[in-house]
Amino acid sequence: MSKYLVDESNSEESTNFGQKIDNTQSLKAGNRGPTLMEDFAFREKMLHFDHERIPERVVHARGVGAHGYFETYEDWSNLTCAKFLTTPGKKTPVFVRFSTVLGFRGSPDTVRDVRGFATRFYTEEGNFDLVGNVIAPFFVHDAIKFPDVIHAGKPEPNREVPQAGTAHDTAYDFFAEFPETIHTVLWALSGRGIPTNFRQVEGFGVHTYRLITEEGKAIFVKFLWKPKQGLCNQVWDEAQKIAGKDIDFHRKDLYTAIDRGDYPEWEFGVQIIEEKDEFAFDFDLLDPTKLVPESLVPFKPLGKMTLNRNVENYFSETEQVTFCVGHIVRGIGFTDDSLLQGRLMSYFDTQINRMGSANYMQLPINQPLTAVRNNQRDGSMQSKIFKGEVAYYPNALQNNSPAKPAKPYIDYPQQVNGRKVRDEVPSVKDHYSQAQLFYNSLTDPEKQQLIDGARFEIGKCKLEVRERMVVIFNHVDNSLARRVATALGVSPPDRVADNPGKSSKGLSMVEYPKPDHIRTRTVAILTAPGINTQEAKATYDFLKGEGAYVEYVGVTLGDQDGLDITNTYLTTASVLWDAVYVPGGQAGIDFLITANTSFFPAEEPLMFVVDSYRHGKPIGVSNEGVKLLEKAMLKVDAPGIVKSDKVDNHYFEDLKEAIREQRFWNRLPMDKDI
Numbered sequence: 001m002s003k004y005l006v007d008e009s010n011s012e013e014s015t016n017f018g019q020k021i022d023n024t025q026s027l028k029a030g031n032r033g034p035t036l037m038e039d040f041a042f043r044e045k046m047l048h049f050d051h052e053r054i055p056e057r058v059v060h061a062r063g064v065g066a067h068g069y070f071e072t073y074e075d076w077s078n079l080t081c082a083k084f085l086t087t088p089g090k091k092t093p094v095f096v097r098f099s100t101v102l103g104f105r106g107s108p109d110t111v112r113d114v115r116g117f118a119t120r121f122y123t124e125e126g127n128f129d130l131v132g133n134v135i136a137p138f139f140v141h142d143a144i145k146f147p148d149v150i151h152a153g154k155p156e157p158n159r160e161v162p163q164a165g166t167a168h169d170t171a172y173d174f175f176a177e178f179p180e181t182i183h184t185v186l187w188a189l190s191g192r193g194i195p196t197n198f199r200q201v202e203g204f205g206v207h208t209y210r211l212i213t214e215e216g217k218a219i220f221v222k223f224l225w226k227p228k229q230g231l232c233n234q235v236w237d238e239a240q241k242i243a244g245k246d247i248d249f250h251r252k253d254l255y256t257a258i259d260r261g262d263y264p265e266w267e268f269g270v271q272i273i274e275e276k277d278e279f280a281f282d283f284d285l286l287d288p289t290k291l292v293p294e295s296l297v298p299f300k301p302l303g304k305m306t307l308n309r310n311v312e313n314y315f316s317e318t319e320q321v322t323f324c325v326g327h328i329v330r331g332i333g334f335t336d337d338s339l340l341q342g343r344l345m346s347y348f349d350t351q352i353n354r355m356g357s358a359n360y361m362q363l364p365i366n367q368p369l370t371a372v373r374n375n376q377r378d379g380s381m382q383s384k385i386f387k388g389e390v391a392y393y394p395n396a397l398q399n400n401s402p403a404k405p406a407k408p409y410i411d412y413p414q415q416v417n418g419r420k421v422r423d424e425v426p427s428v429k430d431h432y433s434q435a436q437l438f439y440n441s442l443t444d445p446e447k448q449q450l451i452d453g454a455r456f457e458i459g460k461c462k463l464e465v466r467e468r469m470v471v472i473f474n475h476v477d478n479s480l481a482r483r484v485a486t487a488l489g490v491s492p493p494d495r496v497a498d499n500p501g502k503s504s505k506g507l508s509m510v511e512y513p514k515p516d517h518i519r520t521r522t523v524a525i526l527t528a529p530g531i532n533t534q535e536a537k538a539t540y541d542f543l544k545g546e547g548a549y550v551e552y553v554g555v556t557l558g559d560q561d562g563l564d565i566t567n568t569y570l571t572t573a574s575v576l577w578d579a580v581y582v583p584g585g586q587a588g589i590d591f592l593i594t595a596n597t598s599f600f601p602a603e604e605p606l607m608f609v610v611d612s613y614r615h616g617k618p619i620g621v622s623n624e625g626v627k628l629l630e631k632a633m634l635k636v637d638a639p640g641i642v643k644s645d646k647v648d649n650h651y652f653e654d655l656k657e658a659i660r661e662q663r664f665w666n667r668l669p670m671d672k673d674i
């Protein structure tokens with residue numbers, strides 16, 4: 001792709017047809033006169049500007065992309081003949097685009113939503129696009145319902161509100177009418193719907209695919225991505241505040257980590273189901289509203305992906321990348337999952353609509369590494385010049401070329417039969433067992449967050465929608481329904497269904513392994529004139545040495561007693577940081593508590609620690625710094641508050657451990673009756 005990079009530094013301006021121009025003024029009849037029609041430079045510039053936008057994606061419009069590579073651990077030819085998985089250590093370039101689903105292209109990053117995790121592998125056999133999500137199941141099992149679920153979730157068409165979220169009548173009207181959505185709805189209401197950043201998300205291929213060996217043996221697989229950075233979510237209040245303070249929060253997080261060389265990594269792997277076990281489960285393997293629990297089928301890592309390069313140009317790369325579920329490589333196959341089958345058509349169509357041309361695969365970001373040879377011709381913006389008179393097959397004039405390859409894509413010779421029907425699929429009808437499995441697998445604080453999410457979202461809906469949603473919840477779990485109902489002004493229902501209490505590993509975010517370091521964790525050190533700069537500096541140096549992203553927050557920008565203040569209490573807020581440290585120093589703490597300069601927002605330092613506390617974040621505090629917490633009426637002995645009179649190595653290790661832990665969920669308020 002580098003041959004397409006354009007560097008315009010030290011150059012002279014020209015039109016698109018190459019004429020050098022002075023483009024600082026338009027051509028007028030006299031200084032104050034009308035602009036002349038003959039001004040070709042003005043016309044070209046303005047017309048190009050008028051056409052700068054292409055239709056945004058109908059879903060997943062808001063996204064962020066990065067380049068990287070995938071490296072396979074071993075030769076997996078016992079599972080598949082896909083070449084990128086059969087040469088140990090081989091690096092295959094990738095491009096990943098993370099996205100929210102419902103919001104428009106300029107919507108905030110931290111809304112509650114499902115998120116896309118789309119990966120393109122530029123393999124030596126062509127592009128393989130694994131267009132997945134960060135949530136394992138999907139709302140509906142039949143592609144024909146997709147426009148409905150999206151119309152219900154998108155802003156309501158009469159007024160076009162609300163933006164980028166499901167907290168409104170039409171979304172929950174649909175969910176209540178269509179209970180197969182409940183499993184995915186619970187995922188979205190949990191921490192999975194508000195990840196801390198895109199580096200800490202799992203990825204799921206969602207559908208069941210096939211892997212096929214050279215000998216033609218096939219197995220069923222689910223594709224999964226496991227982040228090395230751990231899993232973490234924001235608190236809903238925090239996510240909402242970030243949506244105002246920094247709507248690009250997730251984008252910037254990814255860009256920053258990559259710019260600083262802290263490349264995020266994911267293990268890529270599969271859950272393997274032998275063909276003979278297709279019907280061995282109490283759910284349908286081809287039903288994408290269900291997942292394969294890791295307690296039943298373990299995750300088998302195949303390789304690792306590293307994202308190590310940011311895009312040069314958002315539009316050319318992230319906006320113009322055209323993922324298609326149908327971009328597949330030899331050794332990987334589809335299944336009869338009807339959602340997958342529907343997607344196989346929709347993505348090609350949507351890309352032609354977005355790009356305005358069937359030649360979109362010729363764009364630099366879309367070109368495969370392999371040669372493209374076929375008899376497809378012409379179309380808008382054709383950039384290739386094909387030699388010769390032949391554009392058909394078979395032909396003798398060109399020796400029957402492009403010819404049949406020696407090893408073409410393997411269409412798995414699956415037996416297909418059945419009557420044409422437009423019926424419900426009986427095996428999909430159990431909507432609640434896996435919703436229960438998911439709910440039961442969460443820790444109590446995670447359940448609480450899910451319930452609070454439901455109270456917020458459904459609390460925005462009409463009474464009849466609220467009542468119907470409580471009925472759905474009650475089929476999952478009576479206590480869940482009662483807890484949600486109480487806050488919605490709906491009568492807590494009696495038990496109607498059993499929740500047998502089954503759970504699975506791999507579903508709780510809290511139980512996911514944490515990294516053993518604190519690299520990339522962001523820490524704000526609160527300062528004011530009179531703060532103990534020695535303590536501040538020593539903590540800064542220690543955390544920085546551990547690879548954390550540490551900055552000082554102060555009253556004004558610039559130097560303050562030798563500290564380089566890069567944020568003020570006006571430009572930042574606790575929600576933008578993973579942790580906060582308050583050093584000692586009586587005068588400084590007095591300043592933060594009483595704040596006597598006119599431009600200083602008096603409550604902000606207090607709000608800083610209050611929000612950090614409420615969002616379960618680690619808070620380091622030394623000596624007089626404790627007084628700021630006391631003034632804010634926080635429990636200074638609560639978990640995750642690391643305090644000491646001595647800022648020494650012992651203290652630093654405790655602080656590091658708390659920052660590594662990332663969140664102290666049991667500090668968040670819990671319902672009394674559980």
Ligand code: HDE
Pocket residue numbers: 057058059060063097098099115116117118131132133138142143144146204205206207288321322323339340342343346347348350351
């Ligand atoms: Fe998509 N989806 N989708 N989807 N999807 C699109 O393609 C569609 C589904 C997913 O970063 C669109 O380029 C249908 C499941 C991601 O560019 C569109 C159905 C999963 C992205 C489309 C589904 C996804 C898209 C919109 C049901 C997870 C963003 C613009 C049959 C496995 C890709 C575009 C990117 C994007 C259709 C369901 C993930 C319209 C019809 C299930 C990550 O083609």
